[in-house]
Amino acid sequence: MASTSPTSSAPSDARPTRSGRISARGIAAVLVTVVLWASAFVGIRAIGPNFSPGSLTLGRLAVAAVVLGALVVPQLARGRALPQGRGWWPILGYGVMWFGGYNVALNAAEHLLDAGTAALLINVNPILVAIMAGLFLKEGFPRWLIIGSLVAFGGVALIALGSGPASGERSTADVAGVLLCLLAAVLAAVSVIIQKPVLRKIPAAQATWFGIMVGAICCLPFGGQLAAEVQAAPVSATLGLVYLGVFPTAIAFTTWAYALSLIDAGKLAATTYLVPGTTILISWLLLSEVPSVWGLVGGVVCLLGVGLTRRRPGIVVRR
Numbered sequence: 001m002a003s004t005s006p007t008s009s010a011p012s013d014a015r016p017t018r019s020g021r022i023s024a025r026g027i028a029a030v031l032v033t034v035v036l037w038a039s040a041f042v043g044i045r046a047i048g049p050n051f052s053p054g055s056l057t058l059g060r061l062a063v064a065a066v067v068l069g070a071l072v073v074p075q076l077a078r079g080r081a082l083p084q085g086r087g088w089w090p091i092l093g094y095g096v097m098w099f100g101g102y103n104v105a106l107n108a109a110e111h112l113l114d115a116g117t118a119a120l121l122i123n124v125n126p127i128l129v130a131i132m133a134g135l136f137l138k139e140g141f142p143r144w145l146i147i148g149s150l151v152a153f154g155g156v157a158l159i160a161l162g163s164g165p166a167s168g169e170r171s172t173a174d175v176a177g178v179l180l181c182l183l184a185a186v187l188a189a190v191s192v193i194i195q196k197p198v199l200r201k202i203p204a205a206q207a208t209w210f211g212i213m214v215g216a217i218c219c220l221p222f223g224g225q226l227a228a229e230v231q232a233a234p235v236s237a238t239l240g241l242v243y244l245g246v247f248p249t250a251i252a253f254t255t256w257a258y259a260l261s262l263i264d265a266g267k268l269a270a271t272t273y274l275v276p277g278t279t280i281l282i283s284w285l286l287l288s289e290v291p292s293v294w295g296l297v298g299g300v301v302c303l304l305g306v307g308l309t310r311r312r313p314g315i316v317v318r319r
Contacts, residue, residue, distance in 0.1 A: 026262040029255035030271050036255075038278035040248035041115040042286055043240055044107055050237035051229050053107035054222035056244075059230070061099060061216040063245025065209070068254065072209040083202060083210075090194040091207070095214025098191035099253075103215070105184040112177030114289040119279035120299035121159060121181035126269035126306050127152050128189035133266050136193060144311040152305025156182070158298030189269075195257065196265050204257035212249065273306055 044056070051059065076082070083091060110118050127149050134141045159178060198207050230238055260268055276299060283289045290296075 036252035055226035058219035064249035094191035099215025109180035112174035116280035148309030155301030199261040
């Protein structure tokens with residue numbers, strides 16, 4: 001199982017070396033996360049007609065809770081310390097926002113957007129992480145951060161433009177879908193910032209499982225809807241739901257948490273630039289979906305913007 005290796009490491013060991021290089025396991029965790037999260041956009045789009053946003057989220061989290069719980073619960077039974085007092089607050093925060101709110105918003109968005117466009121819009125997330133790091137972690141606001149942010153939001157505007165009736169054709173995008181994706185991006189960005197300190201105290205698998213459990217509890221009101229939709233759904237859709245629970249949720253969120261314990265939040269968020277292209281490729285191969293021309297142009301502009309935010313000021317050499 002892809003998550004077994006990274007999740008077994010204790011937080012005290014989950015640190016980069018003095019040279020700043022990331023271990024091979026850290027790199028593998030990033031690659032696994034990117035590929036599986038890209039597949040999630042396609043999977044959500046594929047089974048969306050059979051499951052409503054809330055029930056899809058609950059089903060996905062329920063499967064993930066069982067799978068990851070098989071690893072975490074024995075660890076807890078062996079006496080591994082639980083978070084104490086205020087240590088639960090950030091876990092509750094990212095559990096509600098990321099595992100609950102983010103997934104519901106994204107599922108709803110993909111009823112209105114194709115998988116590739118949704119992935120492109122979510123890719124605003126790295127900019128939001130950088131901005132929040134500047135505000136709350138006192139990292140400042142470098143010039144290229146401001147420039148890149150403006151460029152990226154210009155790309156979002158282009159994607160939104162393609163969703164309007166003036167585009168001349170019916171696009172797969174919709175303004176409501178764009179707004180839902182941006183909401184999901186904000187929730188994910190805040191969650192990254194508050195999850196980072198948690199990973200200094202507990203292992204990645206535990207941090208992920210606790211968040212999954214919180215999100216699942218929040219989605220329990222959708223239980224009746226999920227039961228009815230599972231009964232009506234074809235077997236292929238139910239298997240798709242199981243896939244989303246096991247791979248993009250239980251495994252990928254754990255490998256993300258492991259990588260986050262090794263890498264600065266802003267730098268790790270930059271690796272998600274790879275997700276949209278991977279999503280579009282998978283979506284094209286499996287669903288025959290390609291975003292509108294405006295969506296593609298806007299997506300490229302978004303990628304350009306987030307790339308600019310990673311530029312560093314040039315060093316002037318004096319003679």
